[in-house]
Amino acid sequence: xxxxxxxxxxxxxxxxxxxxxxxxxxxxxxxxxxxxxxxxxxxxxxxxxxxxxxxxxxxxxxxxxxxxxxxxxxxxxxxxxxxxxxxxxxxxxxxxxxxxxxxxxxxxxxxxxxxxxxxxxxxxxxxxxxxxxxxxxxxxxxxxxxxxxxxxxxxxxxxxxxxxxxxxxxxxxxxxxxxxxxxxxxxxxxxxxxxxxxxxxxxxxxxxxxxxxxxxxxxxxxxxxxxxxxxxxxxxxxxxxxxxxxxxxxxxxxxxxxxxxxxxxxxxxxxxxxxxxxxxxxx
Numbered sequence: 001x002x003x004x005x006x007x008x009x010x011x012x013x014x015x016x017x018x019x020x021x022x023x024x025x026x027x028x029x030x031x032x033x034x035x036x037x038x039x040x041x042x043x044x045x046x047x048x049x050x051x052x053x054x055x056x057x058x059x060x061x062x063x064x065x066x067x068x069x070x071x072x073x074x075x076x077x078x079x080x081x082x083x084x085x086x087x088x089x090x091x092x093x094x095x096x097x098x099x100x101x102x103x104x105x106x107x108x109x110x111x112x113x114x115x116x117x118x119x120x121x122x123x124x125x126x127x128x129x130x131x132x133x134x135x136x137x138x139x140x141x142x143x144x145x146x147x148x149x150x151x152x153x154x155x156x157x158x159x160x161x162x163x164x165x166x167x168x169x170x171x172x173x174x175x176x177x178x179x180x181x182x183x184x185x186x187x188x189x190x191x192x193x194x195x196x197x198x199x200x201x202x203x204x205x206x207x208x209x210x211x212x213x214x215x216x217x218x219x220x221x222x223x224x225x226x227x228x229x230x231x232x233x234x235x236x237x238x239x240x241x242x243x244x245x246x247x248x249x250x251x252x253x254x255x256x257x258x259x260x261x262x263x264x265x266x267x268x269x270x271x272x273x274x275x276x277x278x279x280x281x282x283x
Contacts, residue, residue, distance in 0.1 A: 007066030009117040013271040033068035042081040065099030102277040103270035104239035116242030119145040138192035144222030146196030219255035237264035
């Protein structure tokens with residue numbers, strides 16, 4: 001059996017293929033971004049998934065594409081920790097950008113973008129992936145992402161920048177204190193996922209004029225930092241992977257139109273397209 005894993009910062013989507021390249025199992029775990037979760041927590045989290053426990057000795061290869069795996073050290077952490085559980089498997093860890101490029105590929109060169117808990121971009125011509133820009137993570141980067149939107153929301157709430165109606169609704173919904181917010185941002189694992197969770201509040205009110213403007217500015221910021229530096233952005237299709245791109249697709253396309261950019265397709269969950277790419281080109 002072969003496992004293909006799309007590993008975001010919030011959650012991982014797992015698909016297990018049988019020996020005939022047919023889907024045998026689909027399941028989820030929490031995200032395993034090595035920048036935000038302690039390595040020793042990975043195996044216990046997998047052990048909590050009864051489906052993965054059941055097939056652990058049948059899996060012979062794992063393709064893991066994960067947030068935070070843009071550096072060799074983090075890839076090694078993932079390969080080591082997964083190897084402790086899947087003892088009979090050859091494990092290959094790679095950055096999530098490669099998964100986005102594969103999942104967004106439709107036979108022609110394009111810029112592939114991730115807009116989920118975090119954000120990133122690359123150019124894929126069908127053979128080679130070009131990454132022009134570094135991923136700076138949620139503290140300095142991740143423009144347009146769920147963590148960035150959540151950060152904006154929490155910041156504006158505490159600094160009393162939200163309109164009165166949104167401020168009151170946020171207060172009633174979360175009853176969030178500054179002590180609780182700082183504790184969760186600085187003293188727990190996966191703080192980027194914590195911030196991204198506040199995006200639910202925005203998504204449920206995305207037609208509010210204030211949030212329309214806030215999200216539009218976030219998307220413009222994403223294009224400015226993550227897309228426009230690619231010279232291919234002037235002519236190539238720009239495809240998106242991730243829940244944030246999906247939830248705010250209309251605003252995303254409006255921002256792109258402002259910059260005369262060509263947005264192609266937007267996919268909420270890339271795992272099915274990623275699996276199809278592996279079946280067609282890799283396995």
